[in-house]
Amino acid sequence: MIRRLLTRSAWWAAALGVAASCALAAPAAKQAVASERHGHDTGSTLQALAERRRLLDEGESRLRAGDAEGARQAFEQAALQAHEAHIELGILRAQMQAGDYRHALAFAAHTAGVHLDEVEGRVFYAWLLSLGGQEAIAAQTLAAAPDHPMVKAARSRFQSGELLADGVLLSLPARLAPFATGAVAAHDARVAASALLLADGRHALAPQASVLASGTIWLRNGLGQTVAAEPEQQDVLLGLVLLKLAKPLPVPDAQCVPARDAFPGSPAYAIDYAPDPAGGAAWPLMRLGFLGAPTARGSAGLRRLGVALPGVGPRGGPVYDQGGRLVGLALRGTDAVDSLIPVGALRGHFGERFGIETGAPRAAPLATDELYERAMKSSLQVLVGTP
Secondary structure (H helix, E strand, C coil): CHHHHHHHHHHHHHHCCCCCHHHHCCHHHHHHHHHCHHHHHCCCCHHHHHHHHHHHHHHHHHHHCCCHHHHHHHHHHHHCCCCCHHHHHHHHHHHHHCCCHHHHHHHHHHHHHHCCCCHHHHHHHHHHHHHCCCHHHHHHHHHCCCCCHHHHHHHHHHHHCCCCCCHHHHCCCCCCCCCCEECCCCCCCEEEEEEEECCCCCEEEEEHHHHCCCCCEEEEECCCEEEEEEEEEEECCCCEEEEEECCCCCCCCCCEEECCCCCCCCEEEEEECCCECCCCCCCCEEEEEECCCECCCHHHCCEECCCCCCCCCCCCCEEECCCCCEEEEEEECCCCCEEEEEHHHHHHHHCCCCCEEECCCCCCCCCHHHHHHHHHHHEEEEEECCC
């Protein structure tokens, strides 16, 4: 049944142009909802309901423990008994916690388009769209949504540009963030910046301003996996610190860098996390733009980023070209202007730590959802505790 649902979700994504909002108001879609309600009429005995509840509890427990695959299996077993939005939301969160953004985005289109009376599915789909840079479609998806606390909170976040999931946006079953797993950060730890995981999985680069005078440091990827870290090398000229991880984190497959730095005006994708005083786990935000010209600090290799990232404060997430190659790191200076430190400058200061060099002047374009999957591993939250 799950395979059939995923096939349907792919059809929805293609037919709607990755925009469920058109179908959400269509009478034909309402008829589809009626035909899809077969799950509500089956598995309704007390024994079946108890088993379904057990499977859902198991799925949630496994997600909290970081076992995304075990959680997915539990939620899918529950889905064999009933076709309900809250079960599908469990599958979606398991996919996201496993870093499977591509399938989650397609399946979320199904959940949003078929379960029209369950607004949480629509919010979840819109959130994933906005994370991946499809802001206009995300807003359109919620345009006709009914008055609901989650809808109000999501709209507010869309308007601010900072996709920080808090309050009602963390409520089950449509929790819009992964669970934090691994090392346990201090209760007073806050998300101070974003960082770049290097190709060895054992080091990361973070803005120097984010860790100065801080206590313990933790790093967390978009899957919620958390490790402790400590400074190994500081570079005052670039304003970066090299951090050594207590345990390695998974890295994207085939992490590559171009042989030459990207030209100004080149399309680029920048990754960041919203600052969070509560230190919660989150999925990264991706935005598209065009790289800018050298800055006043051009002697250090800096350029204007050219990609509009929301929020204020230090940032240090990765920047990719359309082919998914790492072209540099986004850095916000004291002048509140976002700059790009090209990968050539990074290699000059920190050595060959950034991936396999490819000589092709222009890589074949990579699907944006696949690029986002890479960013879930390569971009990190920087959490700092009180000294």
